[in-house]
Amino acid sequence: MKKKIGRIADIFMYGILLIQMLYVFVGNNVHEILGIAFFACMIVHIIIKGWWFRSLFKKGKPYSRKLFDVVTCLLFLSIFILMFSSMGVSRFIFPRFHLMGSSDLHRYMATAVLTLGVLHGGLAGIRRAKNKRMARILIFLGCAAAFSLGIFAVPYLNRHLKKVDISYSDKVHGDKVDWKGSKPLIVYFTWPENMESDPDLDAVSSASLLLADGELMGSNRLIADMVCDMLDCESESITLAGSRYPSSYNATVGIAGEELRSKARPETNPIDIKDYDSTILIYPLWWGSIPMPVATFLEQNDFSGKTVYLIATQGSSGYGSTVSDIEALCPNATIIPVMSIYCEDIPDSREELMTAINGL
Numbered sequence: 001m002k003k004k005i006g007r008i009a010d011i012f013m014y015g016i017l018l019i020q021m022l023y024v025f026v027g028n029n030v031h032e033i034l035g036i037a038f039f040a041c042m043i044v045h046i047i048i049k050g051w052w053f054r055s056l057f058k059k060g061k062p063y064s065r066k067l068f069d070v071v072t073c074l075l076f077l078s079i080f081i082l083m084f085s086s087m088g089v090s091r092f093i094f095p096r097f098h099l100m101g102s103s104d105l106h107r108y109m110a111t112a113v114l115t116l117g118v119l120h121g122g123l124a125g126i127r128r129a130k131n132k133r134m135a136r137i138l139i140f141l142g143c144a145a146a147f148s149l150g151i152f153a154v155p156y157l158n159r160h161l162k163k164v165d166i167s168y169s170d171k172v173h174g175d176k177v178d179w180k181g182s183k184p185l186i187v188y189f190t191w192p193e194n195m196e197s198d199p200d201l202d203a204v205s206s207a208s209l210l211l212a213d214g215e216l217m218g219s220n221r222l223i224a225d226m227v228c229d230m231l232d233c234e235s236e237s238i239t240l241a242g243s244r245y246p247s248s249y250n251a252t253v254g255i256a257g258e259e260l261r262s263k264a265r266p267e268t269n270p271i272d273i274k275d276y277d278s279t280i281l282i283y284p285l286w287w288g289s290i291p292m293p294v295a296t297f298l299e300q301n302d303f304s305g306k307t308v309y310l311i312a313t314q315g316s317s318g319y320g321s322t323v324s325d326i327e328a329l330c331p332n333a334t335i336i337p338v339m340s341i342y343c344e345d346i347p348d349s350r351e352e353l354m355t356a357i358n359g360l
């Protein structure tokens with residue numbers, strides 16, 4: 001009976017972990033509830049496998065058992081970090097702790113838990129396998145698949161399949177920040193405002209979409225509106241003067257890659273920053289760098305003696321090479337990175353942005 005319960009809990013744990021990784025399909029609230037279910041199953045697993053703790057420090061164990069112990073300890077460690085980081089990124093069950101965690105840490109820990117979980121289960125089961133060589137190959141392939149799912153497939157799914165419906169005023173309006181000195185100009189670049197044809201929802205294919213009150217909205221535009229609301233200042237959008245990007249995500253990625261390689265400077269409508277001491281530049285990462293229209297904007301203006309604050313948005317790459325790319329384009333300006341926001345966190349980033357801007 002005990003064994004049966006243990007096996008059911010194990011199957012649930014692996015199933016839940018897999019669903020958790022594919023949370024783009026289940027949404028935040030189900031993800032958080034399943035997270036609690038996972039930890040409940042883990043407690044059942046620990047109670048049933050309690051003998052493992054008692055034998056942990058026994059001497060003279062074979063090499064395979066020592067390896068199993070190390071993997072299990074690492075798995076425990078990553079589960080605990082995952083548990084604490086999940087409270088920090090929770091919006092539904094633990095909203096009070098929100099902002100204490102990092103979604104990057106949470107994603108990396110989830111990948112570690114899945115990969116180590118596969119290794120842990122594989123090493124536990126290998127004793128019963130008749131063909132050990134085949135079992136080792138299967139364990140290796142399972143770990144590689146789990147790792148790739150977390151590192152590559154999840155960010156890919158988020159970029160391509162997610163639809164986020166938000167209420168514009170709930171996300172944008174809120175407390176104000178007291179900016180010392182003269183107000184900055186907010187300058188942002190967003191793909192939907194630079195697409196062929198008007199950013200009409202039906203025309204946009206294969207990308208994750210942000211819908212504000214049902215209308216397609218660029219993520220960087222949303223961030224710009226949040227910052228404008230906080231600081232009560234003006235914003236300008238970097239827009240192409242000539243031909244725009246296609247409304248297909250993949251085609252845009254191809255063109256953007258070509259533009260980066262050829263150091264293209266697509267013509268943009270002029271934005272004049274000379275009346276401002278500082279600019280807050282809000283941009284998405286494209287191929288780990290800035291979109292080339294942003295480079296055009298930076299080269300069009302003289303930033304000498306001015307400050308440029310950077311807010312990046314991205315699908316996994318942090319700032320990529322953007323800080324040094326921008327420094328190279330504005331050699332006499334002071335460049336201050338403020339925040340790099342993971343695309344999924346964008347709609348809920350107002351509070352964190354406010355903390356970062358307040359700290360400047």
Ligand SMILES: Cc1cc2nc3c(=O)[nH]c(=O)nc-3n(C[C@H](O)[C@H](O)[C@H](O)COP(=O)(O)O)c2cc1C
Pocket residue numbers: 159189190191192217218219220221249252253254256284285286287288289313314315316317318343
């Ligand atoms: C052409 C293109 C290239 C991209 N390249 C990267 C990248 O290299 N790294 C990354 O983390 N995200 C990348 N992304 C994802 C965007 O940075 C991210 O989704 C951003 O929030 C989009 O903002 P927007 O909707 O305001 O344009 C890319 C998106 C596009 C359209």
